[in-house]
Amino acid sequence: MDSKCSDIIEIIKTKVIINDYIYVFQKEVGDGLRYTCVQRKKHYCKGSVTINSSKTNILKFQKHSHNPDSAEAEVCRALNVMKENIINNFDIPSKVYAIRKRSYQINRRSCLFDAK
Numbered sequence: 143m144d145s146k147c148s149d150i151i152e153i154i155k156t157k158v159i160i161n162d163y164i165y166v167f168q169k170e171v172g173d174g175l176r177y178t179c180v181q182r183k184k185h186y187c188k189g190s191v192t193i194n195s196s197k198t199n200i201l202k203f204q205k206h207s208h209n210p211d212s213a214e215a216e217v218c219r220a221l222n223v224m225k226e227n228i229i230n231n232f233d234i235p236s237k238v239y240a241i242r243k244r245s246y247q248i249n250r251r252s253c254l255f256d257a258k
């Protein structure tokens with residue numbers, strides 16, 4: 143998959159998600175921040191991305207050896223939201239999970255209706 147200007151960079155703490163590929167922060171490089179694929183061990187993947195320090199643009203992109211895992215990306219997002227809720231609202235994990243699960247079910251349903 144080629145990198146495009148329209149690619150959305152989702153920042154999740156020390157990780158970024160781009161096109162459902164998850165990357166973990168590796169190091170600062172001359173012109174930005176380098177992230178490597180979280181699947182690099184599992185798939186011997188050399189996928190990586192370098193983004194500018196304000197995290198708005200992709201500077202360099204290295205191809206992956208596997209397809210993106212949208213389910214895992216979704217898990218990563220959901221876990222982050224749950225953690226934030228717990229930290230910010232002192233919610234108990236089971237309550238946060240229940241709320242999150244409900245919103246997913248609602249989203250799923252609306253997706254079905256929107257499908258053309």
Ligand SMILES: [Zn+2]
Nearest residue numbers: 179187189206
């Ligand atoms: Zn990869």
